[in-house]
Amino acid sequence: MYSVLKSEKGGVFAVRSLLKRLLTENMVDAVFVAAKTPYSDLPMPTLISSPENIETADPLAPVAPFNASRQASILLRSDTGKRLALVLRPCEIRALIELVKLKQCVLDPAILIGIECKGRMENALFLEQEKQRSGISISFYQDDNLKEMICSACNVCDHFQPVGTDLTLSVFGVQISTGIGVEAESETGTDILKKMGYSDVQPPAEREAELRDLQQQRLEAKSVLMEKTAEDIKDIKRFETLIANCLNCSNCRVACPVCYCKECVFVTDVFAHEPELLIRRAVKRGMIKMPTETTMFHLTRLAHIGHACVACGHCTSVCPSGIPVADFFITVGSKVQDLFDYEPGRDINEPIPYLVFEEENQ
């Protein structure tokens, strides 16, 4: 079921009125959505329960300070009996689905509202642009110059349509200054739209073509990036050059939505080396860089969660040394995903490859 939510003030207002009605008509107890705090223009994931606070919600702003799936999974850790509507980007939903598979949270209390995503800007760039021209949540969808400012991972993302949602907010083929499309993807979604009195209409004619064009453009960009990165890491010397400025700060691990261990092995005693061992290594090799285990960290992270990488690009965004972490995660991750014919977040019932095994495997 496809409907159009109209608002002469723009798509954001249409989304707000939808979310507001969810609250006022008691369909949900709270809404989890990106919203501006009183102190900054940067929308943060917020949990809103009072309808008037919905005015701050800004889910269409082309920015995501971090992958909100982690925060969503905290809210969904157990079924509290309260209904929650969560407005998330496609990469956030895919990560959330991976977290459900990893038994970190449940989706029973959730109404998932996905956004069709045209990409996000880096936080600093967004704040700068927002200062220059207010209303970036609308102009981003109309101004091609702004669209080119999205971050590198978004540039190669071909998962701009959310999957596994109840409702999808549709920005393709829609004039965002006049409203936004909404598509019901599940029975719950259809019920909500019917209850709100929206009528089923034909999706705009340009929608399919727009989606197809972007898909093709992104796939091309992705294969260019993967080819380049494969070249950059094709032997250990090149890889060491790529990660040479790594500070071992673990920001990438913290930002990663699917790196879910409560205590990472890299902060345990396993890697808290005795001085004797470090000196022995230095003697053996002539010299060692401190802190050690930089390569080990990146390769182990690849091996642990490469199959689940949703390519959100937040690892690159948070790197203080500008290392393109996401680039080699996307490149190597997709090889592992191809090996197991697995796609993270594609289907909640698709088991994680490492957790199932067939007897006939030799």
Place this chain on the structure above:
Amino acid sequence: MNDQFEPQIIALVCNWCTYTAADLAGTSRLSYPSNVRLVRLMCTGMIDAKYIIKAFLDGADGVVIGGCHPGDCHYINGNLKATKRIYGVGKIMEQFGFEPDRLRLKWIGASEGLEFQKNMAEFIETIKQLGPSPVKSRMIL
């Protein structure tokens, strides 16, 4: 050049099958090249990717994992759990220039001392053909 090259091989072997096979090879006085360093684990199912990565980054020229034949695992299915994990690591190491042949998974039962000897000798031969591991000659961060 390769004639002088003596590879260092790390063998991660399970307590119940491959380690016992190595023991049997010893007691049967079967000799095999001394390049292999055995690490005894309770089960191949406990092998984490980082063990293999660590071995390679510390300069191992090859890593061989030996476990029970499918169906024979002392812990029912530990070896099957290991299988995919090892395939995954192999795929990843391949992207960074480690030849896939440097990592081998072999099922060797407790009674197969001869099999163990043959496999190790053959694996060492493969690694000798490949030459020293690319990390040997350089600093690893």
